Amino acid sequence: MYLKWRKGCHGKGMIYIKCPKCLKKFSRSLKSNSQIVKCGFFKRNSDRKIVQRYYCTACKKHFSSATFSDCFNQKKRHYNCKVAQLLVSAVSLRECSRVLKINRKSVVRKLIFMGKKAKIDLDKFNNKLPIAKEVLFDDLETFEHTKCKPVSIGLMVEEGTRRVLGYNIARMPAKGLLAKISVKKYGKRIDERPKKRAELFNEMKNLVHDRAIVKSDECPYYFKFIKRHFPNASHITFKGRASAIVGQGELKKVGFDPLFSLNHTCATLRARVSRLIRRTWNTTKKPERLDLHLAIVCLFHNRNLKSYLPSPAAG
Ligand SMILES: [Zn+2]
Structure with a gap:
């Protein structure tokens, strides 16, 4: 590995x-x-x-x-890499502490330490590579503590290579049948998505070409952000399709999927991060920890992509 x-x-x-x-x-x-x-x-x-x-x-x-x-x-620096390896293998924090026989508070400390490091390394990794000319953007939904408090993960991926260029985590209000229950139980929830999306697009200016092709689904909110941050880019939208049971609901059922690079990456994230697996009883208690956990997984994902692996001659 x-x-x-x-x-x-x-x-x-x-x-x-x-x-x-x-x-x-x-x-x-x-x-x-x-x-x-x-x-x-x-x-x-x-x-x-x-x-x-x-x-x-x-x-x-x-x-x-x-x-x-x-x-x-x-005091336990030798556990840093072991915890990171388990966290990218769909192991929960508590299971991690049971496997390694350390306290779960130590596991959280390791998650925070390795997560902060991974964030810096992910930036360095992406800045070393040539800027992306074709990118995909979409939101992945999860929740903190209960389904009444949903969280959205905005994700930008390079077409073809499946390199994760960036992601952002935003709180959002509950939708559908849970909307009323959510307001009654936990009060009104602020929608952080527009602010966070703008931040993500701003960060992406260094990594994405000015005249890039940006592909997304038909969500009407993406249009103005792409126009504002990448005025010379061309935006192509695709209609959403029924998802297959495999791939955690991210992969599509039949035929060619134009957003495959993004959907496959989302499916990988759901398989690798224990708290993102569908129908799991693991939950995110703090979105900040989800952010750090994702940094570790995205760095691992980018470093393991075939196109970016160092050649054997180079060592
Ligand atoms: Zn001195």
Whole structure:
């Protein structure tokens, strides 16, 4: 499985050593006239790694090569990747804690840590690749706590490669039969979709070509956003069709599906994120956590796409 997380977890790859107090940088080779001197080692409890300690003679400060690491102060850093691997494999947070035999609060902390990291890495990954000339856009619906509090996930995917360019999470009011019950039980719910959609389209300006082809379903609200943010793009709409039982209701029943790249990605997300599976009893309690969970899954999805896998020669 190609699941490579960001390097630098253990302070490797640092060319310079920086004193945390006076913030002066020195080369790692430490010449004799350097104000930083080596000062022994310590063995880290969590992964039994030997870490170099340093001493700044100017400000009398002790520090180590792990001081500036992303995982600084973490007691269970060896679980970070394991939790991320389980979270992209349709395992719920509680099941994850049972499998790894750690507390569920630790799992949440790992989700937050890896999610924030994945968000940065997803941006970097997408910015490295050429800008998309044909994209698909749609909303995927889920809920927080109860079906009376629906949440919408706006998703933009590149045509053909199925690369996730971006997504956004917005609260929305309940529809249909649940609308009245929802208002009675939980009060009026604000519709965040227009604001969040505008934010997503704004972010996408760096990743999508100015004259791109944007494909979507016949939702009347998309038109003005695409016109406002991509005035030179051509917008093509397709009629919604009956969904098949397979593919979590995202794949279509018969014939050629013009929005296949997006629908297939949505089906993958539903299969990979335990809280998005249809008819599940797992629910999202906080949309912010759903956001971080999706970041981990989208990064994993993008890195595992055949077209973007590094060639064997390149290592
Ligand atoms: Zn110093």
